[in-house]
Amino acid sequence: MAVDARSGRILAVGEDDEVRRSGGRDAELVDLRGRTMLPGFIDAHIHLLATAYRAHYIDAAECASEEAVAELVRQRAAQTPPGQWIQGGRWYKDAWPGQRFPSKAALDAAAPGHPVALWSKDGHLLWVNSLALQRAGIDAQTPDPANGAILRDSSGEPNGVLQEEEATNLVYRVIDKSDPVLTHHLVRRSLTDLLRAGITTIHDIEGSDALELFQQLRAEDELGVRVQMILPRQALPELQSLGLRAGFGDDMLRLAGIKIFADGTLGSQTAAMLAGFEGNPGNRGILAIPEATMMEAVSTASELGLSIAIHAIGDRAVQVALNSIERAQQRLSDANQQWVLARLRYRVEHAQLVAPEDLERMRRLGVVASVQPFHAVADRDMAERYWGRRARRAYAYRTMQEMGIPLALGSDAPVETFDPLNILYAAIQRNDPATPERAAWMPEQALPITQALWGYTLGAAYAGGEERDKGSLVPGKLGDAVILREDLLAIESEKLRENGVAATIVGGRIMYGEL
Numbered sequence: 271m272a273v274d275a276r277s278g279r280i281l282a283v284g285e286d287d288e289v290r291r292s293g294g295r296d297a298e299l300v301d302l303r304g305r306t307m308l309p310g311f312i313d314a315h316i317h318l319l320a321t322a323y324r325a326h327y328i329d330a331a332e333c334a335s336e337e338a339v340a341e342l343v344r345q346r347a348a349q350t351p352p353g354q355w356i357q358g359g360r361w362y363k364d365a366w367p368g369q370r371f372p373s374k375a376a377l378d379a380a381a382p383g384h385p386v387a388l389w390s391k392d393g394h395l396l397w398v399n400s401l402a403l404q405r406a407g408i409d410a411q412t413p414d415p416a417n418g419a420i421l422r423d424s425s426g427e428p429n430g431v432l433q434e435e436e437a438t439n440l441v442y443r444v445i446d447k448s449d450p451v452l453t454h455h456l457v458r459r460s461l462t463d464l465l466r467a468g469i470t471t472i473h474d475i476e477g478s479d480a481l482e483l484f485q486q487l488r489a490e491d492e493l494g495v496r497v498q499m500i501l502p503r504q505a506l507p508e509l510q511s512l513g514l515r516a517g518f519g520d521d522m523l524r525l526a527g528i529k530i531f532a533d534g535t536l537g538s539q540t541a542a543m544l545a546g547f548e549g550n551p552g553n554r555g556i557l558a559i560p561e562a563t564m565m566e567a568v569s570t571a572s573e574l575g576l577s578i579a580i581h582a583i584g585d586r587a588v589q590v591a592l593n594s595i596e597r598a599q600q601r602l603s604d605a606n607q608q609w610v611l612a613r614l615r616y617r618v619e620h621a622q623l624v625a626p627e628d629l630e631r632m633r634r635l636g637v638v639a640s641v642q643p644f645h646a647v648a649d650r651d652m653a654e655r656y657w658g659r660r661a662r663r664a665y666a667y668r669t670m671q672e673m674g675i676p677l678a679l680g681s682d683a684p685v686e687t688f689d690p691l692n693i694l695y696a697a698i699q700r701n702d703p704a705t706p707e708r709a710a711w712m713p714e715q716a717l718p719i720t721q722a723l724w725g726y727t728l729g730a731a732y733a734g735g736e737e738r739d740k741g742s743l744v745p746g747k748l749g750d751a752v753i754l755r756e757d758l759l760a761i762e763s764e765k766l767r768e769n770g771v772a773a774t775i776v777g778g779r780i781m782y783g784e785l
């Protein structure tokens with residue numbers, strides 16, 4: 271492959287001689303010594319700011335005792351400038367010996383010079399240390415709020431646990447949540463992690479705070495990874511008043527469109543279902559938005575030239591999403607706006623359970639299934655518990671692919687890992703790489719490696735309306751590539767995850783590793 275150094279685009283691909291000729295006399299030659307070059311991975315669904323924060327937050331979910339959590343805090347304190355907040359959570363006292371509430375004493379010993387605030391797993395309790403209480407102005411004289419409690423020791427001193435929103439808010443409101451220096455630092459670190467994993471483009475589903483930061487990093491030439499922005503539906507009026515369309519921006523940072531939530535999640539049983547959840551027939555989940563409002567938003571966005579990504583997990587949510595998409599497409603073609611339609615992408619995010627007739631409709635309407643194969647293997651027990659027999663039709667990636675529905679693969683980080691090799695493993699093995707001893711889950715829905723790779727490259731590029739610029743190594747496209755130590759198509763799939771990324775190239779520049 272020859273890449274033009276100035277434009278960052280591919281000049282030639284093919285036989286050595288031909289490539290050498292297009293590179294010209296001054297070209298720098300690199301021998302990959304038998305390693306494999308693929309188009310850079312495109313993660314079609316990620317929340318990068320949240321991923322950056324998550325990496326920084328303490329995750330106490332696996333801690334078996336109060337002391338174990340305190341130990342994590344002690345380690346974090348050693349790397350954190352004094353006075354800065356240490357945050358995190360997911361602690362679960364019912365998994366600890368004695369099931370007792372924790373106290374500020376353990377955190378004071380671990381991090382005397384840092385305010386600490388740790389949420390319980392269910393988010394209803396906040397465990398803090400003395401410095402955090404002091405910053406919030408809470409002491410023995412502070413009365414309990416009307417709908418909440420400040421737990422106390424026998425002498426009336428707050429003991430470090432706050433119960434329910436009105437009490438937890440007393441501390442939460444004084445936490446420095448938007449430290450720009452910290453955020454900048456964390457996001458840069460996560461961008462480096464993406465490059466290390468071979469990712470050259472992300473579709474970031476976040477709001478104006480992320481967009482602003484990406485613009486700043488773009489201006490400083492520190493972005494490194496290309497970003498397509500998918501903004502919340504609530505941004506529609508601003509986008510409309512400015513007249514911004516999909517594609518606005520440049521090769522590093524580009525506006526794609528908006529995201530609409532059609533329903534909730536499987537785990538919380540808020541996914542919108544055509545029939546009730548297993549064992550709970552009265553509960554059909556919830557639509558996160560009235561159908562009329564969704565129709566209006568999808569039509570408005572379409573007419574403005576903005577692509578639309580609809581989060582839909584349950585089969586009723588997918589149905590409602592497709593109703594809106596079908597209507598919007600019809601309106602555009604009635605108005606002779608086919609040229610707008612050709613540039614727009616309609617995507618259903620997750621598409622975890624889809625009625626058979628709606629799969630057919632997705633194909634007919636050209637709707638992209640933006641799926642995260644790691645969810646299939648992480649959610650398998652939950653899907654069987656809440657969906658019963660219906661789970662056999664869930665996460666039906668192979669069926670979709672064979673029907674001709676375009677697939678775009680992604681991670682949904684920070685919910686799951688963003689490592690493409692782990693995700694590809696999940697896609698082709700229908701198994702969690704952490705539990706290889708389990709039988710594959712519905713292996714008939716496993717994707718062939720070539721199709722999984724397509725979804726991570728050209729399919730994801732198509733979902734972003736960038737298939738002319740990205741997703742394959744052909745002349746004229748951007749020189750975005752990943753160098754793997756071995757050929758993914760040749761190695762056994764069990765070894766796939768060990769096949770590390772040797773280098774990541776963006777626009778012809780080596781952004782990670784060495785050649």
Ligand SMILES: [Zn+2]
Binds near residue numbers: 316
């Ligand atoms: Zn997501």
